[in-house]
Amino acid sequence: MKSGRLLTILLLLQTRGRMTAAQLAAELEVSVRTVYRDVEALHTAGVPLYGDAGHRGGYELLAGYRTRLTGLSAGEAGALFLTGLPGPAADLGLGPAVEGARLKLRAALPPGLREQADRMSRRFHLDAPGWYAEDDDVPFLPAVADAVWRGRVLDVRYRRWTEPTDVDRRLEPYGLVLKAGRWYVVAARPGGSGPRTYRVDRILRLTVTEDGFAVPDDFDLAAHWRAHQRDFHARLHRDEALVRLSPRGVTRLTGAAARAAAAAGTPDQDGWTRARVPVESMDRAHDQFLALGADAEVLGPPELRARLAATARALADRYAGAGR
Known part of the structure; x- marks a missing residue:
């Protein structure tokens, strides 16, 4: 309009x-x-x-002119009260600032919109982390956030997955991302090929230097993160398995495997679905399909089917002799 x-x-x-x-x-x-x-x-x-x-x-x-927030719709006013997630704001050291901004915004709203915003806050609560995820210990998060804001270079001791695990890095932090309750810093190494992603909870030691840097004008944090996610999933699922799944087995799948099963087409006359499911590795696939028990049958690749058969025989022998 x-x-x-x-x-x-x-x-x-x-x-x-x-x-x-x-x-x-x-x-x-x-x-x-x-x-x-x-x-x-x-x-x-x-x-x-x-x-x-x-x-x-x-x-x-004209300098000094400010418009009032009377042009907000009811939906916009309510949505604003869902954007300031208190947990992440507190992690960044911004909890009081966010709460102060919410109070000022609420006071500036007309009575009708204020009531709508309050109702939205009472009816919806956002809790991003998964059920089984432990809260990460991120003692260096406020310091990283400060370096991002002020454009200061970081000297860090960082723990990687691969050997050597503990390495020293000099980083130019471009931005912070919160994904599924976990904080990541997107940072470049001076003279390096481009920004990479680091988990903040894996920083073992950190020094904020007074050396400054400039984020490239064409860098877009949201676009970079989307590209990082696409690349991550492409690298994550390099193999696939051909499986038959019972109706219950289909419902127990998650993520890329669930999407593959949903796209597999019509179940057979027994109600089972045949699908090619992306997997991270043969080790991960063994554990994933073993957890489905009798609700899944792996048809290929042959080495995965043979490995599961060997595990099933070992389990059968163990439980057959359990009462002896």
Whole structure:
């Protein structure tokens, strides 16, 4: 709607400063001509907005002008009270700041929207970590966050999965990501090939230096993380297994295996589903399908089927002699 678009223009100029008509059009996903009309409408409404022509021109609000948050819809007001997750904010040392911002935002809302936001907070609670995940000990998280914010180089002692496990690294931290209750820092090594991902809970020792660095202008943290996830899953599932699954077995699968079973098509006359399931490794696949018990039959590869058969025989022998 036009009214919402006009408010968005005000908020963009208020938070980002001078912007060109082309930049506003790209943000709003409208034509430049529409932006011109919207700016004229704001002028008519008395908004102190002025523009300069030329290559370095653009639109800007008069210094000191601030719009009130009365343009929020009920859904937007409620959603804002779900964005400040108290746990992660506290981990970063921002708990009081987030709570203070929530109180100020609530006070600025009209009574109707305030009631909607309060109702949203009472009805929805976000808890990101999984049920069986232990809380990570991340004593260096506030220091990493401070280095990210101030653009300071880190000297760290880091524990890897592979030998040598404990290594010294000099890192330029570009940003922090919270994934499934675990914190990661995306950082580059000076002179290195590009940013990599490090688990913050695996930092054993840390020094925040006074050496500064600049994050590349074209670096996008969200886009980098999406690419990292795609690459991670591509590297994670390099093998596959051909399996038959009972109806119960299908429901017990998770992740990529569950998606493969769902896409496998119609079950056979016995209700069993034949599917090619991606697996991380033969060791992981052995444990994964062994946990399904009689609800799964591995048809291939032959070495995985033979290994499971050997495990089943060993279990049968062990339990057959258990009462002796």
